[in-house]
Every structure is written in C-alpha cells, then in structure tokens.
Amino acid sequence: MAVTLTQFTDPFCTWCWGAEPVLRRIQETYGDHVELAFVMGGLVDDFESFADPANGITEPADVAPHWEEATQRHGMPVDASVWYENPPQSSYPACIAYEAAEFQGTAIAHRYLRRLRQAFAAEQRNIGDREVLVELADDVGLDLEQFRAALFGDRARAAFEEDRRYMHEVGARTFPTYRVTTGDDEVQLRGSQPFERLSEVLESAAPGLDRQSPRSLRSFVEEYGPVATREVAEVYQLDDEDARRKLTDLTAAGHLEERARGTGSFWAVTAND
Structure with missing residues (x-):
C-alpha cells in the first residue's frame, strides 16, 4: 500500500532544517515505499509586521539566538550571523521558489529545497533575494528559463497560496507538522518528531512496510x-x-x-x- 509522509514546512524554519537527518533515515530505511512530500507554509510574510513573542522575536536579529539554541538540540550546522549581516525580510519568496522548482519534477524540487535550507542555515545566503534563489536553482540543475518564468510569474505564487490554504484546512499550525496518508486514512503529528515515532506511524498505516539497511x-x-x-x-x-x-x-x-x-x-x- 502506498504511503505518503508530508512535511508542512518553511525554508526559514530551523526545526525543519534540524529534521533533515530524520528524513534521510526515512529515505534510507523505506526507499521508494514511502513518498515524501512538502507543503510550504509561509512562516514570515514580512518582518515589518511579524512577531513571535513566545520566542522573543520581533526583528530579524532576534532569530540568531533562537538558531544558536536550536542547533544545540538538533545538531545541524547553522551560521546565525546571516540574521545580523544579511537578513531576509520574508520567507515567501523562498516558498514560492520551491513551487517554481516543483513544476520541473518532484525529485529536483526536493533537491532544491535542501539547497535552500543549507544555503540559508549554514552559508549566510539571503534566500529572500530572488537572484540568490536563481543561483541556487542553477546549483541543482534546474532549467533556469523555466524556473525564472515560474518564479516571476503567477503560477508558483498560486501554488504557494494553495499550499497555505491546505495547511489551514488541515489545521497544521506548527513547523514542522507531519501528515501520514494511506488511501483515505490520515494521521497528523505536530512538531519535531524522532525517527522512532514517524516509523511507528508509517508502519501502522502500512502494515508490512519493509525496512532495509542503509547503503555504504x-x-x-x-x-x-x-x-x-x-x-x-x-x-x-x-x-x-x-x-x-x-x-x-x-x-x-x-x-x-x-x-x-x-x-x-x-x-x-x-x-x-
């Protein structure tokens, strides 16, 4: 039985970056038997109007200590200086860029999302800058003419708005949120999840789901x-x-x-x- 693991996500989210090791383990354990999907949520529309009082965030520089604390827990590399030196004002351009990449295929879009996360989290790249988004698209081999047309046109923005509507519809309000789907059956998990919890839900949803050893x-x-x-x-x-x-x-x-x-x-x- 086909099973899909969907992550509701945003390229800005450090906890989604911190979930990359678990997603890699899912891929290596289940291979093509589990389909990964990503839904863009739009964490920050504009820092001029954004505030996260629970984490003490009212301006871009406030995110840096949050990242530095988070990396102590999730272990993925971060360079928080981007929030002091070259902060983006919105995560929407990066979300829309992912949608633009997806028009060229799911696999390359997933590679692009990974490139977005890494460039922002650990390389001080401002992924609110559209030209940076194009440079990163080139890094993973996207057709740049098609990518630019989608990024600067209406199709990718419309797909992003559809993702946001879907996220609202299913009540996913935390990044990351996971949704395991088999046929008409769905289980939703809020927040960061260890491999053991995700594998438990996946194997319950799809009995007989085989595990395999990772490659060399x-x-x-x-x-x-x-x-x-x-x-x-x-x-x-x-x-x-x-x-x-x-x-x-x-x-x-x-x-x-x-x-x-x-x-x-x-x-x-x-x-x-």
Missing part, C-alpha cells in the same frame, strides 16, 4: 551530499563523534572532502574519486 557510507554521501555529520550519525545510528571519525577516515583515504560551515561540517565526494 560513501554511497550515501555520493547520493545526498553534501551531508552533515549529524545526518550520518542518525542514518547509521552512531554518536556524532563516531560518525565524524568514519567520515574523517574516508576523507584521509581521498574519497571525501570536508567543508566546515557555521557550527559544523558537511561532507562531499571528492571530484576525482
């Missing part, structure tokens, strides 16, 4: 790279120190390269490996 570490990095140390730790059930040790060994052997970013590192296959 080098193959994993080749498939998804650049990957963060925390992602490797989650997928291979290691602590961060052991994960880093295995990645360092592959780097010393010439298979990988390390890229330090913000509070952590990413790993990618070397160009000539």
